[in-house]
Amino acid sequence: MTNADPAPKISVRGLRKSFGRNRVLDGLEIDCDSRESLVIIGGSGTGKSVLIKCILGLLHPEAGSICIDGVETVGLRRADRERLLQKFGMLFQGGALFDSLSVWENVAFGLIQGRSMERQTAKEIALAKLAAVGLGPEVGELRPAELSGGMQKRVALARAIAAEPEIIFFDEPTTGLDPIMADVINDLIVKCVREVGTTAVSITHDMVSARKIADRIAMLHEGRIVWHGPTEEIARSGNPFVDQFINGRAEGPIRMETRAA
Amino acid sequence: MLTFLSAIGAVFLGFLAATGRIVMFAGLALATAFTPPFYLRAVLREMVTIGYFSLPVVGLTAIFTGMVLALQSHTGFARFSAEGAVATVVVLSVTRELGPVIAALMVAGRVGAAMAAEIGTMRVTDQIDALTTLSTDPLRYLVLPRLLAGIITMPMLVVVADIIGVFGGYLVGVYKLDFNPQTYLDGTRQHLETTDVVSGLVKAAVFGFMIALMGCYHGYYSRGGAQGVGQATTYAVVSASVLILVVDYLITAAFFGR
Numbered sequence: 424m425t426n427a428d429p430a431p432k433i434s435v436r437g438l439r440k441s442f443g444r445n446r447v448l449d450g451l452e453i454d455c456d457s458r459e460s461l462v463i464i465g466g467s468g469t470g471k472s473v474l475i476k477c478i479l480g481l482l483h484p485e486a487g488s489i490c491i492d493g494v495e496t497v498g499l500r501r502a503d504r505e506r507l508l509q510k511f512g513m514l515f516q517g518g519a520l521f522d523s524l525s526v527w528e529n530v531a532f533g534l535i536q537g538r539s540m541e542r543q544t545a546k547e548i549a550l551a552k553l554a555a556v557g558l559g560p561e562v563g564e565l566r567p568a569e570l571s572g573g574m575q576k577r578v579a580l581a582r583a584i585a586a587e588p589e590i591i592f593f594d595e596p597t598t599g600l601d602p603i604m605a606d607v608i609n610d611l612i613v614k615c616v617r618e619v620g621t622t623a624v625s626i627t628h629d630m631v632s633a634r635k636i637a638d639r640i641a642m643l644h645e646g647r648i649v650w651h652g653p654t655e656e657i658a659r660s661g662n663p664f665v666d667q668f669i670n671g672r673a674e675g676p677i678r679m680e681t682r683a684a
Numbered sequence: 685m686l687t688f689l690s691a692i693g694a695v696f697l698g699f700l701a702a703t704g705r706i707v708m709f710a711g712l713a714l715a716t717a718f719t720p721p722f723y724l725r726a727v728l729r730e731m732v733t734i735g736y737f738s739l740p741v742v743g744l745t746a747i748f749t750g751m752v753l754a755l756q757s758h759t760g761f762a763r764f765s766a767e768g769a770v771a772t773v774v775v776l777s778v779t780r781e782l783g784p785v786i787a788a789l790m791v792a793g794r795v796g797a798a799m800a801a802e803i804g805t806m807r808v809t810d811q812i813d814a815l816t817t818l819s820t821d822p823l824r825y826l827v828l829p830r831l832l833a834g835i836i837t838m839p840m841l842v843v844v845a846d847i848i849g850v851f852g853g854y855l856v857g858v859y860k861l862d863f864n865p866q867t868y869l870d871g872t873r874q875h876l877e878t879t880d881v882v883s884g885l886v887k888a889a890v891f892g893f894m895i896a897l898m899g900c901y902h903g904y905y906s907r908g909g910a911q912g913v914g915q916a917t918t919y920a921v922v923s924a925s926v927l928i929l930v931v932d933y934l935i936t937a938a939f940f941g942r
Contacts, residue, residue, distance in 0.1 A: 476813070479813075479816070479817055480816075481813050481816060481817075501821070505819050505821065506819075508816065508817055508818075508819045509819050511817055512817070513813075513814070513817040515810045515813070515814060516810070517809055517810060519809060519810035519811050519813065519814040520811075520814075521806075521811055521814070522805075522811075532818050532820070533818035533819060533820075536721070536818065536819070536820045536825065537818050537819030537820055538819070539721065582818075
């Protein structure tokens with residue numbers, strides 16, 4: 424990187440995180456540029472969600488650096504962290520919608536509680552965001568428990584983009600959905616990211632989804648990034664870990680822990 | 685022998701560590717009360733949940749407590765020809781002890797468990813992490829309103845429990861034990877002092893705080909899906925119940941100990 428290059432939107436260096444004796448992230452390093460859609464792939468339990476939670480400050484790493492817009496965020500004080508979080512949106516794997524609130528209140532939550540916006544104004548924005556993900560205003564009055572899995576994912580997506588954040592994280596956005604609904608969600612992610620012009624970091628096992636939404640793909644294995652490159656190059660990466668993963672082969676350098684092993 | 689001692693030491697250290705974690709949790713939550721935003725609607729909602737919806741169960745237990753107390757004390761005092769003290773014993777026992785303790789145990793079972801289950805479910809379904817990512821402090825939004833509602837509402841609930849409990853004693857005294865109504869009421873009023881009622885209300889406020897704290901703490905740190913939430917609910921009720929009885933003794937000793 425030359426001095427003329429802008430700082431990456433997200434820069435992670437030497438990140439380490441363990442749970443007891445289990446080291447999940449082991450000196451992980453990755454950058455994500457502004458307005459880039461980065462997808463991180465990897466097997467279950469390789470630390471993809473842990474990485475995102477460390478960036479958001481939901482988990483505290485033991486070592487390493489996480490810079491957002493060139494500013495170090497590890498060890499931020501509570502108030503500074505709350506301010507920083509206004510840059511982020513997050514789509515959780517299970518939606519994480521608040522059961523006690525209606526759908527529109529879920530979407531408007533960050534605007535009302537986080538940014539002290541008037542309820543009526545926030546409701547108008549929430550209904551507009553629901554429309555952007557293909558849900559009518561009548562859905563806004565329902566409770567999350569009354570919605571199907573696909574609709575809950577769409578509401579969660581609307582909530583993630585409601586405050587028009589600079590960076591959005593998508594945690595397994597298509598897991599548990601049928602292929603058609605998964606494609607609808609992928610399209611919505613691409614549309615939302617392109618329209619709002621945000622930086623997007625997604626984690627997924629779903630290669631169809633990864634190919635559709637990513638500008639760049641990175642592969643996480645045993646706590647480190649073992650390959651990263653443009654989406655169109657993944658098929659000829661020449662990396663045995665990537666080849667095994669994208670082709671879904673049981674045989675290869677990645678060993679799944681099984682009782683019989 | 686050494687293994688036995690080290691096991692005792694480990695348990696003691698674990699107890700101290702848990703106490704430290706709970707005190708830190710309460711301190712961090714209470715500290716959010718001094719800076720905006722304030723969630724007053726959430727406090728009112730929790731007050732209704734803790735207070736209004738607990739009225740039937742607290743009222744029912746209070747009236748039977750007062751009734752049993754009148755019956756038992758009459759049976760016992762008859763051996764010393766001291767039946768005239770029944771009204772005084774009922775009112776002092778209810779206001780000082782049984783009103784606050786029985787109401788708190790009922791609320792711990794009803795509300796403490798519900799708090800642990802609700803917050804625990806929010807934890808295991810990532811809703812608490814979602815709050816954080818939406819720039820909302822979960823301690824300020826979820827925990828503080830419950831702690832404040834517990835402190836404010838329990839004394840109100842105990843006033844109601846005291847009145848109903850004393851009324852239960854009156855019913856048994858007048859209609860079963862054939863006391864003269866006026867004599868019973870005089871016995872109730874004569875020896876009752878402000879300290880008796882105030883000590884009960886102080887206990888109620890402390891119990892309310894502890895019930896909410898145990899419910900929130902165990903829910904907030906629950907892990908492992910449905911089983912974890914179930915465990916959190918059990919821990920919340922058991923720890924709140926034990927604390928109520930321990931702190932009851934300490935407050936009683938502070939007010940009336942010599």
